[in-house]
Amino acid sequence: MTSGRLFLIRDGLHALCLATFCSLYLGTFSFPAIAEELELVIVHTNDFHGHIKEEKNYAGAARISAFVLQQRERHPRVIFLDAGDAISGTPVSTMFKGLPIFEVMNLMNYDVGLLGNHEFDHGYKEIMKFRETANHPLLASNALDPRGNLIADMANYVLEVKGITVGFIGVITEKTPRMITPLGNAGLTFLDPVMVVKEEVRKMRADVDLLVLLSHLGHKEDQDLADAVPGIDLIIGGHSHTYVNPPVKIGSTYVAQAHRYGTQVGLLQLTVDTDKNSVVGFSGRLIPAAKLPAPDPAVLNRVNFFEEQVEHLVDMEITRSSRKISPNEVQGIFEKILSDTAKADFGYYNIGGIRDTIPAGPVTARHIWNIEPFSNTLVTIKIKGSDYLKLLNRERESHPSSTSISADKTYIVATNSFIGAHAVKAFGNAVQMNDLGVLVRDVVIENIKRNGLE
Numbered sequence: 163m164t165s166g167r168l169f170l171i172r173d174g175l176h177a178l179c180l181a182t183f184c185s186l187y188l189g190t191f192s193f194p195a196i197a198e199e200l201e202l203v204i205v206h207t208n209d210f211h212g213h214i215k216e217e218k219n220y221a222g223a224a225r226i227s228a229f230v231l232q233q234r235e236r237h238p239r240v241i242f243l244d245a246g247d248a249i250s251g252t253p254v255s256t257m258f259k260g261l262p263i264f265e266v267m268n269l270m271n272y273d274v275g276l277l278g279n280h281e282f283d284h285g286y287k288e289i290m291k292f293r294e295t296a297n298h299p300l301l302a303s304n305a306l307d308p309r310g311n312l313i314a315d316m317a318n319y320v321l322e323v324k325g326i327t328v329g330f331i332g333v334i335t336e337k338t339p340r341m342i343t344p345l346g347n348a349g350l351t352f353l354d355p356v357m358v359v360k361e362e363v364r365k366m367r368a369d370v371d372l373l374v375l376l377s378h379l380g381h382k383e384d385q386d387l388a389d390a391v392p393g394i395d396l397i398i399g400g401h402s403h404t405y406v407n408p409p410v411k412i413g414s415t416y417v418a419q420a421h422r423y424g425t426q427v428g429l430l431q432l433t434v435d436t437d438k439n440s441v442v443g444f445s446g447r448l449i450p451a452a453k454l455p456a457p458d459p460a461v462l463n464r465v466n467f468f469e470e471q472v473e474h475l476v477d478m479e480i481t482r483s484s485r486k487i488s489p490n491e492v493q494g495i496f497e498k499i500l501s502d503t504a505k506a507d508f509g510y511y512n513i514g515g516i517r518d519t520i521p522a523g524p525v526t527a528r529h530i531w532n533i534e535p536f537s538n539t540l541v542t543i544k545i546k547g548s549d550y551l552k553l554l555n556r557e558r559e560s561h562p563s564s565t566s567i568s569a570d571k572t573y574i575v576a577t578n579s580f581i582g583a584h585a586v587k588a589f590g591n592a593v594q595m596n597d598l599g600v601l602v603r604d605v606v607i608e609n610i611k612r613n614g615l616e
């Protein structure tokens with residue numbers, strides 16, 4: 163959303179309140195304070211990662227949409243929010259650079275969204291296309307382009323929901339530069355979230371009944387922020403993929419998050435006192451995919467339209483697996499395949515880049531796509547042992563290659579272009595990167611087709 167639709171006036175009048183007010187006025191000629199307690203329902207998602215199609219325990223966009231429609235039929239005030247990382251995780255997202263996800267989200271009628279770190283996967287300039295495509299505003303108050311301008315639609319947003327003025331602030335993790343490809347993302351600034359949110363709360367608090375922070379910081383960070391910045395009623399979180407059921411309360415701030423990939427949908431019911439600008443009643447829980455209603459046909463149609471364009475490429479069986487293979491085992495499989503293919507000393511694949519498991523039974527190319535949706539290429543890096551150990555960082559203790567490294571030797575490591583680019587950024591000329599120009603995903607699919615998994 164790029165046009166100047168700052169305020170979406172759902173319904174300025176609140177008929178019931180007016181009626182009450184009138185009778186009091188006519189009866190007594192005095193104006194007693196009328197407690198205005200209004201109910202608001204919030205449905206929320208985060209870290210959807212392109213899973214518009216129903217598969218495994220992921221609900222798919224159409225069933226989530228049906229759930230939201232059901233809520234809108236039952237309750238007068240329903241808002242539908244997303245806390246970032248809507249894209250990157252499936253072939254349909256990657257092949258079309260994230261755009262189908264926002265098109266489908268339009269049919270689901272989201273009210274407000276957020277930029278997560280994965281919205282930068284195709285370079286920050288592609289975010290302009292997301293903003294043009296999405297009917298809902300995409301927030302992020304602390305992400306700035308090389309000229310110092312906001313990358314998001316806006317830093318904050320106000321929505322009138324039949325008598326309740328709801329303010330929204332958006333914030334993204336300042337660790338984003340370490341998590342995104344440097345390609346197309348040079349010169350960006352991510353400001354300290356606590357500082358920026360404090361300032362936005364100061365500007366907005368007096369003018370809204372309810373203040374909601376959409377956060378792509380992670381659950382622990384959300385709780386710390388709630389502690390550090392008073393005045394936020396509710397944090398709708400994401401990024402850490404945390405199953406938060408029910409939401410937790412820190413001071414007077416509720417903190418929610420709905421796992422990932424649409425396995426859960428968050429449902430919150432609030433009673434808002436619009437005289438005191440405060441939440442006087444709250445309940446919240448996660449609804450698992452299996453409990454959601456049958457698909458919304460309009461959304462399902464659109465999902466099928468996009469999925470049909472990728473099916474012939476990704477739904478072919480490449481092997482069978484006798485058991486489910488965990489992300490840590492998948493990491494080992496990828497490292498061996500990359501190392502063998504590039505004839506390197508060893509392979510290294512960051513565990514954060516392994517986005518899914520391999521199921522028992524038929525294994526399709528789609529499964530490998532879901533594990534590696536980023537379209538990284540296979541690279542080798544020539545790197546000193548001491549630098550390599552620094553690169554391993556948090557995985558240093560657990561990674562099998564780390565025990566056989568001597569600090570002053572030089573090694574050839576096969577890895578993905580994401581890690582390669584970060585190594586070059588960190589160690590400069592001390593590292594020589596060679597991009598083999600083939601996609602990691604294609605290399606892995608071809609290898610598994612030939613050799614199986616056992």
Ligand SMILES: [Zn+2]
Nearest residue numbers: 247278279401
């Ligand atoms: Zn994230």
